[in-house]
Amino acid sequence: MSAETFHRHITLNILRYNPQDADAEPRLQSYALEEADGMTLFIALNELREHQDPTLQFDFVCRAGICGSCAMMVNGRPRLACRTLVAELPAESTLTPLPFFELIGDLSVNTGKWMRGMSERLETWLHARETEPDLQRIEERMAPEIAEAIYELDRCVECGCCVAACGTAQMRPDFAGAVGFGKIARFRADPRDTRDDDDYFELIGDDTGVFGCMSLLACHDVCPKSLPLKTQIAFLRRKMALIA
Amino acid sequence: MSTSFLIVQSGLAERLRKSRWPARLDLLQSGTGLLLAIFMWGHMFFVASILLGETAMWSITRMFEGYFFLGDAHPRLVSGAAAGVLLLFVLHALLALRKFPASYRQYHILRAHIKAMRHEDSRLWIWQVYTGFALFFLASAHFYQMLAWPQNIGPYASADRVWSDGLWPFYLLMLLAVEVHGGIGLYRLAVKWNWPGLSRNFLKRLKWGLTGFFLVLGLMTLGTYMKIGFEHQARYGERYRPAELPAWLERLAPEGDFPRRDPKEDAP
Numbered sequence: 380m381s382a383e384t385f386h387r388h389i390t391l392n393i394l395r396y397n398p399q400d401a402d403a404e405p406r407l408q409s410y411a412l413e414e415a416d417g418m419t420l421f422i423a424l425n426e427l428r429e430h431q432d433p434t435l436q437f438d439f440v441c442r443a444g445i446c447g448s449c450a451m452m453v454n455g456r457p458r459l460a461c462r463t464l465v466a467e468l469p470a471e472s473t474l475t476p477l478p479f480f481e482l483i484g485d486l487s488v489n490t491g492k493w494m495r496g497m498s499e500r501l502e503t504w505l506h507a508r509e510t511e512p513d514l515q516r517i518e519e520r521m522a523p524e525i526a527e528a529i530y531e532l533d534r535c536v537e538c539g540c541c542v543a544a545c546g547t548a549q550m551r552p553d554f555a556g557a558v559g560f561g562k563i564a565r566f567r568a569d570p571r572d573t574r575d576d577d578d579y580f581e582l583i584g585d586d587t588g589v590f591g592c593m594s595l596l597a598c599h600d601v602c603p604k605s606l607p608l609k610t611q612i613a614f615l616r617r618k619m620a621l622i623a
Numbered sequence: 624m625s626t627s628f629l630i631v632q633s634g635l636a637e638r639l640r641k642s643r644w645p646a647r648l649d650l651l652q653s654g655t656g657l658l659l660a661i662f663m664w665g666h667m668f669f670v671a672s673i674l675l676g677e678t679a680m681w682s683i684t685r686m687f688e689g690y691f692f693l694g695d696a697h698p699r700l701v702s703g704a705a706a707g708v709l710l711l712f713v714l715h716a717l718l719a720l721r722k723f724p725a726s727y728r729q730y731h732i733l734r735a736h737i738k739a740m741r742h743e744d745s746r747l748w749i750w751q752v753y754t755g756f757a758l759f760f761l762a763s764a765h766f767y768q769m770l771a772w773p774q775n776i777g778p779y780a781s782a783d784r785v786w787s788d789g790l791w792p793f794y795l796l797m798l799l800a801v802e803v804h805g806g807i808g809l810y811r812l813a814v815k816w817n818w819p820g821l822s823r824n825f826l827k828r829l830k831w832g833l834t835g836f837f838l839v840l841g842l843m844t845l846g847t848y849m850k851i852g853f854e855h856q857a858r859y860g861e862r863y864r865p866a867e868l869p870a871w872l873e874r875l876a877p878e879g880d881f882p883r884r885d886p887k888e889d890a891p
Contacts, residue, residue: 452739455738455739455740455741456739456740456741456742478736544740544742546733546736546737546745546748549729549732549733549736550724550725550729550732550733580641580643580646581640581641584641584643584645584646585641585642585645586645586721588645590645590646590648590649592815593722593748593811594744594811594814594815595742595744595745595748596744596814596823597740597742597744597745600742600744609814609817609823610817613814613815613816613817613818614817616649616815616816617816617817617818619646620646620649620650622643622646623643623644623646623647623650
């Protein structure tokens with residue numbers, strides 16, 4: 380196979396917009412570059428920023444699918460740039476920012492702000508009904524299968540792909556989203572959390588919560604960590620319905 | 624006025640303990656949808672009895688009118704059943720409205736999202752919205768017919784309605800809307816509650832299989848009524864009378880003296 384065929388010339392059409400600039404209009408800008416072996420979209424974007432356009436805005440930290448910062452819409456679907464091989468993409472692709480979240484500029488969005496708001500609203504931290512925490516007490520043992528179940532749900536990197544893919548969230552900005560339900564499921568599975576289903580109902584028992592979910596399941600299909608969102612949301616729905 | 628009403632009116636609803644109604648409404652939407660889907664399949668089989676012959680369809684119609692149990696045909700029994708299904712339908716439509724895009728802005732965003740995402744389940748949902756919206760009107764008209772003129776159901780009466788009264792395009796549209804809506808709805812119900820815990824791939828194949836089966840059955844049935852209606856148009860209004868019934872059914876017929884005068888004969 381010739382090197383010519385192997386290293387394609389690809390085009391990336393990137394949505395450019397700076398919300399801070401009152402005169403700016405959203406527009407698509409095309410960039411051409413040569414594909415390299417094992418090139419991820421994250422590498423391609425860095426190359427564009429280094430060699431072609433230093434004004435291009437996008438986020439990244441870990442480059443390994445752990446931090447969740449580089450999520451963006453790749454040809455209409457949310458993906459992590461660092462986990463997307465350019466070889467998987469057609470010769471011409473379109474990159475746009477994740478919808479739903481506050482846009483910082485170009486492909487950069489403020490997922491952290493929304494995630495924090497969601498965490499505060501859904502109280503996604505361990506609630507233990509202790510009047511006085513005993514710092515000397517040895518932590519109770521946990522069965523390995525419970526620890527594994529919690530770990531499985533804790534693999535969420537809060538990249539925002541599930542919310543960006545969710546049809547309900549596009550219509551309802553106050554929707555908790557699969558990331559929120561995943562967190563509730565995580566604390567519900569944790570025996571150290573003393574909240575019961577009545578307490579969880581107060582957090583997700585309405586149309587901004589689990590009963591607003593229309594089961595379009597795009598969240599499940601795009602999750603870069605392959606979290607079992609479909610079963611977790613259905614599980615919470617059944618548990619919350621039993622409260623009624 | 625209760626304090627809770629005043630608190631809600633004051634924009635402080637979030638400070639109240641959460642109502643259980645969203646959970647009940649979700650259950651009701653799923654429950655009414657399931658019952659309507661089961662009804663829809665049963666209805667399709669009953670209507671499709673015309674494929675087994677005019678006498679088969681006549682017998683099933685008479686059975687629902689109580690002919691074989693009460694000694695006479697009572698078409699109002701069919702109206703009563705239709706009223707019950709109408710109640711389910713209205714309730715289901717009311718509950719489903721909660722999920723519809725409620726403004727042009729919402730619709731515009733959702734449409735762009737679904738188009739760009741190219742995600743099958745999201746696309747199926749928008750088709751459920753379109754077909755559900757169409758059924759508001761199509762099913763309502765059909766319910767009115769069944770409530771007002773239940774006596775006009777039968778091999779010839781139904782065929783005349785389909786062909787001579789020109790309602791076949793209406794039934795064709797309703798068949799497409801019902802089968803698409805019900806098939807997607809049942810699939811969504813199964814994944815929404817994760818019950819039975821079958822794989823999505825299997826459920827989707829099952830869904831398309833069932834939709835295909837009922838569409839073919841429905842089209843064959845509609846075609847048969849159109850054919851009978853076409854052949855019967857010169858005798859429009861005449862009611863079907865079976866020459867004879869199978870022996871086992873004749874034993875069930877009132878007074879055991881079948882064939883006898885059909886009470887529907889008197890109907891205009």
